[in-house]
Amino acid sequence: MTQNRPWIPYLLILPSVVFLGLLFIVPLVQTIWLAVSDDGAPSPANMQRMVTDINFMQSVRNTFLLTIVVVPVQIAIALAMGTMVAKIGRGRETILWIWTIPLGISDLAAGLVWLSILQNTGYFNSLLFSLGVISRQASWLSYQTPVALFIAIAVAEIWRGTAIVMVIIVAGLNQVPKEFKEAAEIFGAGPWTRFWKITLPLIRPALQSALILRTVLAFEVFAVVYALGGRNFPVLVGEAYNWQNQNQNYSVAAAYAVLIMVISLAATLVYLKAFKVDPERLP
């Protein structure tokens, strides 16, 4: 029937296209224009203002550092978790359910949870104190302890963001046919070889989606950092927020937004190229 009326599929996707056009493309174009114009004329002033700001280099460095540390750890943990539950028969659902609890918590709430653990009067200090490791409150989140602050933020981000990677990877692992592994076992392949030669190549599409999603989200990290580090750990989205909200300069905020978009698009392209997925395996 569709063959007689080839316009039907287009008609069906039309509302979503219009919706995206109105609520995504238009603001996007407006944001880009806001970033590259000054008083209604094209101008690099806002970009210059952004690049010469005292927090710019630091926020770029912090954002990339966090992404480079957090994403691989999350992928590794998620792969380990996914492979572990694959062996479990009864109770698998319950374990998966518990593991995905952080998914249901908002970024800011997650940041506040970790703040209550790590702040001066928090649980972590209380524990160290009761064990006799420290004799008075130690601060972990101040500008004088950048390494501890970075580790705290990375741990909180890993805790919060690993669940979504795991969900994608478990879905990918579920699609790997058992026959392949059984055949490999018969030919004497050990668990490591099976994982490396069979499982990993077969879950490539899932890995690719997980990597793209997590990396883009890592470049957009904000609430956890804001809750734990405040002004002490500038990141790109945090700077966009400050320029928009506190400094009331929408143009420089737009410049940051455009920069974040460019970085995210570039990262996505890199993953698409690096993890070529066979066309027949695409949905």
Place this chain on the structure above:
Amino acid sequence: MKRITSFGILASTVLGFASPVLAQTVFVSTQLRPIEEATVVRQDLLKDAGKVDYVVEEPPQFAVRMEAEAKAGKHTVSLIGALHGELSPLADKDQLEPLDNLAKKLAADGMPQSLLDLGKLGKSIQQYIPWMQATYVMAAKKEALQYLPKGADINAITYDQLIEWGKNMQQATGQPQIGFPAGPKGLMARYFQGYFYPSFTGGVVRTFKNADAAAGWEKLKALWTYVNPNSTNYDFMQEPLAAGEVMVAWDHVARLKNAISASPDDYVVFPSPAGPKGRGYMPVLAGLSIPKGAPDAAGATKIIETLTTQKIQLLTASKVGFFPTLNVQLPPDLDKGVALLAGAVTKTQAAKDAVISLLPVGLGDKGGEFNKVYMDSFQLIVLQNQPVGDVLAKQGAVMAKLMTDTKAPCWAPDAKSDGACPVQ
């Protein structure tokens, strides 16, 4: 006939649902935002003011909302409660109703003419009615007093004495015990504009990068070695004070009130320190104003009249720690914590070496960037230890551009200027 009947039913139903909504006077405020304070406003202060919908807005969102309503020509807000500096851009755009009749009445009721004049925002007609006032003070745990340097008078403390006090406390307790609200929502920028700069340079904008300023920053660096490094995370100082993280703190009276009211016997409250040019001090004045095109100007006028009665002004002081604009005596049974704060405010106002610094005006929506100049200088000089001269030269250029862009003339304590306030 049937059609008319059903239309009538429909119309009366619509009106029945619509009228209670219309009867609410929308009162948007940038002050008394925390949930406890907003509850006090709704339940106590506005009890006799008719049907009021008290809505709180953060200052940046407030500016956006007022701008949007003015541009759209569709007004929902009937009454505004905001700071002097937040109302000034609205007055510049001619968006506020004249309130001269109310002002005359309040002058007769005992509101000082000097305060009412501030409400004119430099124009010939009354732009807002002074609502409540506050300032910034220092608070200390009583146990910290034993470390006060010899001969120092807590009510007339200097920066040198504060530094020595901080040193003594650190030596005795092993921890830096002074705290400042330098977190993302803290009011640290006001410290620089109202206290630090006037104390060391006698100005705010003109003197931004001169030799006095450079010497002041060196002093602040010396002080900062005894300041708790968590200060860059503190928004309201009442929390670290109450939690015992710091013994001495500087902040807005309303942001110290909870800690001090909870255990008034444990604290002393006193004026901010003095520098070589005097004791900088920033009075904070909040006002009430009716935007042009307000849907319920009569209701708004009634609320202003309620909030400026003697009874409600005193209730405001005891409940939320903002002080009356009417010339009234605070009652003897006032909340003990508020009485402590009020005492420090009076001592600050009465200090012989006080240097009054007004809230920035005329910067329009560049107020945030103006604050940023001070906060960036602080970050670079104090936290990152960069050379004072270089930082002040660079940030001074940023400030000079900001002043020429906005054409904002100087305000006290800077000497008056023709046109934009110069950075000398």
